[in-house]
Amino acid sequence: MDLKASVEGQTHDIKSIRLVSGKSADWKELACTCVCFANSRGGQILLGIEDGESSPPEGQRISDALLERISKRVGELTIHVNAFPEKVCCENGAEYVRLNISRSQNVASTTDGRFFIRVSDQCMPITGDNVLRLAEERPGWAWELVDSQLGKKHIDPLVLKRLVTSFRHSERVRPSVKEKSDAELLEHYSLVIGRNLTNLGALLVGSTNTRRSLGVAPIVQALKFDDAGNKVNKWAWDDHTQSPIELVEAIWGAIPDFKESYEVSEGLYRKSVPAYDEKVVRELLINALVHRPYTQKGDIYINLRPGSLEIVNPGTLPLGVTTRNILNASRRRNEELARVFHDLELMEREGSGYDLVYDLLLSRGRPIPELKVGQDRVSVTIRRLVPNPGVMRLMQDADARHQLTQRERITLGVLAQSDGLIAGELVERLETDQGSLSSWLGRLLELELVETRGRTKGTRYLVSPELLRDSGMTGATSLKHIEPHRLAALVREDVGRYPDSRIGEIHERIGSEIPRSQLRKCLKNLVDAGDLVMIGERAGSRYRAGDT
Missing domain, CATH: 1.10.10.10 (Winged helix-like DNA-binding domain superfamily/Winged helix DNA-binding domain)
Incomplete structure (x- = not known):
C-alpha cells in the first residue's frame, strides 16, 4: 500500500505504535476502532505511524509477539470482529503493522456492549434505538445483492443493451472492464447471482413487470402549487416502465419549470440564468434514488412552489449522517447502486454530492439548500430566487483568477452572502468543527480574498472590501464590523x-x-x-x- 495515499477516511485509519505497546497501550480504543470498521465496509488500521508523518520512524521494528498480542487482545475485547495483523516493511526500512478488518456478517460490538460505525474519518457511537437501525441498514446485509428468484429471462434486452453501451462509453470504467462480455458485465456490477437476477439487477435491467414485482421500485410524483397552496399540475412516474437510471432523464425532460430562466443585469448586458440549475436538480434527484432505503415503501415527491423546489424522499438519512455533518460525513446506503451511477458518470464520487450542490448554489448567488429530517422522510429545499449578480461576479472573478478549490468556493460563497461571520458561526454554516476550519478556508486568507477581525474565538471572517467593491457589492456603510x-x-x-x-x-x-x-x-x-x-x-x- 502507498502510505502517501493512505489518509484517514472511510476505510483507513492511522495510529501510533504506542496504542498497542508500552504502559500507555489503549486496547479498548483499538477495539472500538475495529468494531466501527467491521460494522461498515471493513478497512485497515496502520499502526506505527505518528501524527503528521507519512512513514514509520527509521529503525522501528515489529516483533511477531506483538502481532500475536494484537490478534489476541482484539479477539478478547470484541464480538463478531475478524482482524488480521501483518508486518509491513516501508521504503525507509522501518516496519509497521497493517491491521486488516473484514466487514462482519453480523452486528459487531465490544465485549462490554458498545456499538460503533465508521462515518467518513470518525468512529460514531451507536446507542438506543439506533442499534436496531444498525442491524437493519448496515452494509453487511445488502438488499441489492439478495437473489430475486427471477431468472435471466426476465431481463429486458433493450434496457440491457443501453446499459452495457453506456458502461463501454464511460470514461470512469476501466478498459479491462469494458472488454468484458455482456454476461460478465452483469456479474461485475452484481446484477446477477448464478442463474437469477439480484434485486439490483431486477431494478436496473428487468422488465416492467419484474420491477413491479419487487414492490419497492421507486415511484415519483411531481406536484405544482400556486401562491395559495392549491395544486395546479401533476406528473407521475408510477408505471415502473423506467429504471432509476432512466427516471432521472425522464423527470428532467418532463417538467417545464426546470427550463425556465431569469435575466439578470451584467453591466451593459443582461445574462440569462436558469431558475433551477440542471446539475443541482439532477444531483438531488440522483441522491433521492440512490440513497433511499429500498427495504421501505414510499413515493418520492417533487413539490414545485412559486418560490422553491422541494424533494421529499422516504426514509431517514443513513445512520451516522445528520443535517449537521452532511457536508463532511460519507456513508452509502446502497453501495452497488451508487457504484453503477458513479461509473455511468451520473453522480459524483462518494461524499461529494452535497458539496457539489452547495458549490453550484453559492457560486450563483443563491442560498444553501434547506435539509429537514422527519421520522420517516428527508426533504431538501432549494430556493427559486433571482441570483445576486454581485455574488455571481465575485465568485466568477475570484475563481477565474485563482482557480479555487471546491471548499474554498463554498467558504467564500457563504461569507459573500453575509456581513461577515465569527469563527463559531462559520463553523456552523460549514457543518464542520473548529479544527477543520483551516482546510475550508484554504488559501482565501493568503490570497487576500477574505480578511479577519479580532482574535481567538471572536475572530470574524469577511470578504475583502476591495473584492466587494470590484464586484459592485459595496452596499450601505454599517457599524456591524466596527473596530x-x-x-x-x-x-x-x-x-x-x-x-x-x-x-x-x-x-x-x-x-x-x-x-x-x-x-x-x-x-x-x-x-x-x-x-x-x-x-x-x-x-x-x-x-x-x-x-x-
Missing part, C-alpha cells in the same frame, strides 16, 4: 452625554446593527478600566462616566 477601539470611543461619548443609561438604550443610540454581545464586552472592558461605572446588577444595570 473595538472605535466602539469604545463611541460608547464613552454616548454615556457622557446620557449618564445612567441601560445597555439597550446605548445600543439603540449608537447603532442597533452592532452585535449586542460585542457591545456588552465593550462595556465590561470600559468598567474594568475605570472609564465607566456600572450601577445596579443584571438587567437593571446602568452606566455613567467613571469620573462623575
Whole structure:
C-alpha cells in the first residue's frame, strides 16, 4: 500500500505504535476502532505511524509477539470482529503493522456492549434505538445483492443493451472492464447471482413487470402549487416502465419549470440564468434514488412552489449522517447502486454530492439548500430566487483568477452572502468543527480574498472590501464590523452625554446593527478600566462616566 495515499477516511485509519505497546497501550480504543470498521465496509488500521508523518520512524521494528498480542487482545475485547495483523516493511526500512478488518456478517460490538460505525474519518457511537437501525441498514446485509428468484429471462434486452453501451462509453470504467462480455458485465456490477437476477439487477435491467414485482421500485410524483397552496399540475412516474437510471432523464425532460430562466443585469448586458440549475436538480434527484432505503415503501415527491423546489424522499438519512455533518460525513446506503451511477458518470464520487450542490448554489448567488429530517422522510429545499449578480461576479472573478478549490468556493460563497461571520458561526454554516476550519478556508486568507477581525474565538471572517467593491457589492456603510477601539470611543461619548443609561438604550443610540454581545464586552472592558461605572446588577444595570 502507498502510505502517501493512505489518509484517514472511510476505510483507513492511522495510529501510533504506542496504542498497542508500552504502559500507555489503549486496547479498548483499538477495539472500538475495529468494531466501527467491521460494522461498515471493513478497512485497515496502520499502526506505527505518528501524527503528521507519512512513514514509520527509521529503525522501528515489529516483533511477531506483538502481532500475536494484537490478534489476541482484539479477539478478547470484541464480538463478531475478524482482524488480521501483518508486518509491513516501508521504503525507509522501518516496519509497521497493517491491521486488516473484514466487514462482519453480523452486528459487531465490544465485549462490554458498545456499538460503533465508521462515518467518513470518525468512529460514531451507536446507542438506543439506533442499534436496531444498525442491524437493519448496515452494509453487511445488502438488499441489492439478495437473489430475486427471477431468472435471466426476465431481463429486458433493450434496457440491457443501453446499459452495457453506456458502461463501454464511460470514461470512469476501466478498459479491462469494458472488454468484458455482456454476461460478465452483469456479474461485475452484481446484477446477477448464478442463474437469477439480484434485486439490483431486477431494478436496473428487468422488465416492467419484474420491477413491479419487487414492490419497492421507486415511484415519483411531481406536484405544482400556486401562491395559495392549491395544486395546479401533476406528473407521475408510477408505471415502473423506467429504471432509476432512466427516471432521472425522464423527470428532467418532463417538467417545464426546470427550463425556465431569469435575466439578470451584467453591466451593459443582461445574462440569462436558469431558475433551477440542471446539475443541482439532477444531483438531488440522483441522491433521492440512490440513497433511499429500498427495504421501505414510499413515493418520492417533487413539490414545485412559486418560490422553491422541494424533494421529499422516504426514509431517514443513513445512520451516522445528520443535517449537521452532511457536508463532511460519507456513508452509502446502497453501495452497488451508487457504484453503477458513479461509473455511468451520473453522480459524483462518494461524499461529494452535497458539496457539489452547495458549490453550484453559492457560486450563483443563491442560498444553501434547506435539509429537514422527519421520522420517516428527508426533504431538501432549494430556493427559486433571482441570483445576486454581485455574488455571481465575485465568485466568477475570484475563481477565474485563482482557480479555487471546491471548499474554498463554498467558504467564500457563504461569507459573500453575509456581513461577515465569527469563527463559531462559520463553523456552523460549514457543518464542520473548529479544527477543520483551516482546510475550508484554504488559501482565501493568503490570497487576500477574505480578511479577519479580532482574535481567538471572536475572530470574524469577511470578504475583502476591495473584492466587494470590484464586484459592485459595496452596499450601505454599517457599524456591524466596527473596530473595538472605535466602539469604545463611541460608547464613552454616548454615556457622557446620557449618564445612567441601560445597555439597550446605548445600543439603540449608537447603532442597533452592532452585535449586542460585542457591545456588552465593550462595556465590561470600559468598567474594568475605570472609564465607566456600572450601577445596579443584571438587567437593571446602568452606566455613567467613571469620573462623575
